[in-house]
């Protein structure tokens with residue numbers, strides 16, 4: 001039975017153009033991604049209403065919406081302009097790539113009792129579980145594969161309050177885990193967080209826009225060492241520093257089989 005569950009997961013993943021982890025896009029053999037053209041989203045502030053996973057056109061939560069502040073939109077436009085762009089005749093490669101972000105990805109999988117339970121459940125990716133635009137985590141991640149780094153623009157919503165008027169440390173840790181984990185997953189395939197160390201240097205005002213920067217330190221066998229920083233959008237102020245260790249896992253480990 002264990003073998004058939006594992007087989008079902010493998011079959012499902014190899015046939016679906018989405019990542020296993022909704023935020024990460026890995027180049028590993030088991031994970032495929034939809035490469036969205038950045039030019040298509042530039043300055044689009046409308047709401048996407050697709051019914052993923054029932055729809056073939058899943059809602060990408062990292063596209064601009066009406067809750068985004070002008071500063072959030074500005075950062076998005078800046079990095080989006082550095083992404084690959086489809087022109088009339090060809091495709092110009094930029095160094096950055098905007099990752100799509102979904103709130104779930106497993107509903108269509110078939111086969112295997114364990115997998116069916118996951119599919120039927122109401123589980124959602126934590127950072128994309130609130131449907132109200134702007135209430136919690138609004139973010140978009142841009143990846144630079146050449147330089148093995150990524151940048152995330154993060155706008156904190158009113159539900160993320162910790163100290164009065166400031167973002168909860170756990171919400172910052174969540175975003176740090178998400179961004180460093182996304183980088184590790186993008187570079188190395190399926191991973192899990194083994195260790196996350198955070199130093200909080202200055203509080204993040206609630207509702208503000210900050211940047212999370214993450215870069216690869218080194219890979220040693222199954223171990224992927226990544227660092228992270230939270231700064232103001234002009235990078236003049238340091239809010240948070242972090243180091244993280246991710247371990248490459250096989251898909252069976254993630255599903256507990």
Ligand SMILES: CCCCCCCCCCCCCC(=O)SCCNC(=O)CCNC(=O)[C@H](O)C(C)(C)COP(=O)(O)OP(=O)(O)OC[C@H]1O[C@@H](n2cnc3c(N)ncnc32)[C@H](O)[C@@H]1OP(=O)(O)O
Pocket residue numbers: 020021023024026177178179181182183184185186189190191192193194195221222223245247249251254
């Ligand atoms: C499928 C996923 C999608 C991919 C995309 C991801 C994007 C994510 C975006 C969202 C982000 C959300 C992400 C989340 O929220 S992930 C959820 C939070 N994390 C977990 O729940 C993980 C729970 N832990 C485990 O599953 C295992 O312990 C893991 C898999 C981590 C290691 O397994 P295992 O215990 O069997 O390890 P090993 O025996 O193979 O050892 C391998 C090497 O690693 C070293 N080591 C191990 N642990 C530690 C440690 N704590 N400090 C220092 N070192 C450690 C170890 O000494 C050895 O080194 P060496 O002796 O070889 O030198």
